[in-house]
Amino acid sequence: MTQATNQSWGGRFSEPTDAFVAAFTASIPFDKRLYHHDIRGSIAHATMLARVGVLTDDERDRIIEGLGEIEAEIERGEIEWSIALEDIHMNIEARLTDKIGITGKKLHTGRSRNDQIATDIRLYLRDEIDAVAAELARLRSGLIELAEREADTIMPGFTHLQTAQPVTFGHHLLAWQEMLTRDHERLLDCRKRVNVLPLGAAALAGTTYPIDRHVTAELLGFERPAENSLDAVSDRDFAIEFTAFASILLMHLSRMSEEMVLWASAQFDFVDLPDRFCTGSSIMPQKKNPDVPELVRGKTGRVYGHLMSLLTLMKSQPLAYNKDNQEDKEPLFDTLDTVKGCLRAFADMAPALEAKAENMFEAARKGFSTATDLADYLVRAGVAFRDAHEIVGKAVAYGIEQKKDLSEMSLDELQRFSDAIHDDVFEVLTLEGSVAARNHIGGTAPDQVRAAAQRAREALATLAGGPQEGTDHGA
Numbered sequence: 001m002t003q004a005t006n007q008s009w010g011g012r013f014s015e016p017t018d019a020f021v022a023a024f025t026a027s028i029p030f031d032k033r034l035y036h037h038d039i040r041g042s043i044a045h046a047t048m049l050a051r052v053g054v055l056t057d058d059e060r061d062r063i064i065e066g067l068g069e070i071e072a073e074i075e076r077g078e079i080e081w082s083i084a085l086e087d088i089h090m091n092i093e094a095r096l097t098d099k100i101g102i103t104g105k106k107l108h109t110g111r112s113r114n115d116q117i118a119t120d121i122r123l124y125l126r127d128e129i130d131a132v133a134a135e136l137a138r139l140r141s142g143l144i145e146l147a148e149r150e151a152d153t154i155m156p157g158f159t160h161l162q163t164a165q166p167v168t169f170g171h172h173l174l175a176w177q178e179m180l181t182r183d184h185e186r187l188l189d190c191r192k193r194v195n196v197l198p199l200g201a202a203a204l205a206g207t208t209y210p211i212d213r214h215v216t217a218e219l220l221g222f223e224r225p226a227e228n229s230l231d232a233v234s235d236r237d238f239a240i241e242f243t244a245f246a247s248i249l250l251m252h253l254s255r256m257s258e259e260m261v262l263w264a265s266a267q268f269d270f271v272d273l274p275d276r277f278c279t280g281s282s283i284m285p286q287k288k289n290p291d292v293p294e295l296v297r298g299k300t301g302r303v304y305g306h307l308m309s310l311l312t313l314m315k316s317q318p319l320a321y322n323k324d325n326q327e328d329k330e331p332l333f334d335t336l337d338t339v340k341g342c343l344r345a346f347a348d349m350a351p352a353l354e355a356k357a358e359n360m361f362e363a364a365r366k367g368f369s370t371a372t373d374l375a376d377y378l379v380r381a382g383v384a385f386r387d388a389h390e391i392v393g394k395a396v397a398y399g400i401e402q403k404k405d406l407s408e409m410s411l412d413e414l415q416r417f418s419d420a421i422h423d424d425v426f427e428v429l430t431l432e433g434s435v436a437a438r439n440h441i442g443g444t445a446p447d448q449v450r451a452a453a454q455r456a457r458e459a460l461a462t463l464a465g466g467p468q469e470g471t472d473h474g475a
Ligand code: ARG
Pocket: 027, 031, 087, 113, 114, 117, 323, 325, 326, 327
């Protein structure tokens, strides 16, 4: 007589699982975080089974009550997870059978762990997407407010990280906000494809019981049952899609981080990051390091890594379920934790950025940032643009030699380069004049920034307040 084999599937085995193999194949160390959603899925499944007459109402009630008690036990930390029971599904089912006896063993009628896990991940991810969307909305809202406050603040705009033309700080912040708007839309779009019910697909081909998948879908707030059982248990493209969203979001946060790090340096000195988001150096007493943006920039790499893991995990799998899919969880969970942490840090920090307006203004004044405005002025006076470009180039060369910005030159000096220049030129050479002149939708003029902030606020309210199927009401 051999030792006992795994109680759930050991019937056809003649020796117990090797202890190392049991630990190697178990997912309970990481899938235990799905317990709430596993229980929700089971309650819906049992409710549906009773509705179609596969379970009696009494059996359903005992199952639901037992599952409720188990959830409370888990939350009190009373459950000892068992590696021998492999995963969250069998750990919960075994506990249920301990508690309510043979009825516990009926819960798995008409389903498989294959459709069960696919359902759990989708339920879990849907709730997490809602949490991520809320943080994203908080960050966007903070940026819109800050942009409005900084609508008149002038800074240098860059191309190639060289001073290009003056812009308003509010305009720069709204550029960040636009990136995040697209991320937010991508997230909510991904949610639609997450919100589909696999349960009922059973192992791969469906089940012989008279199940009603519309009932289960409705109980769990899913938009509809998945169309094809083979596809429903096997594909993890929805997790890949979420991780792709996360990678693009982190790419954006990393770009913002890079700018914050540069701006907080003594060389730029454009912003002050509040002390609570920085740390010091153990050796250099003068240091105040922008750790939060640096870490967000750094964490981008691990999320890209998870995207590659999931794509690679999926790419060669034949239909339908394969154990490979168990490897979807850790990359997805770490992506979620990372995204939520980064967004929380950013939503707290970004609106608290303090602009050093004088330094920004001085930097914009120093870099000949109104050279294009002078060229445009000459064009308005009838000079061809290419000739105007040449004339201004010579004036800039003179300015570099004399250490004078264009606006600091006298009318006499400027007229050496073109007799089309008159004393109204100084209106376009000031930074205020330069930004105010870019007064069209999408331009940097302060009035445009205020109008854009208002539109952004309305768009955010529409997107964040839109209908969302299947929000977790604690069911
Ligand atoms: N722990 C498994 C996973 O994460 C659950 C499904 C197991 N199914 C099976 N036939 N072994 O994918």
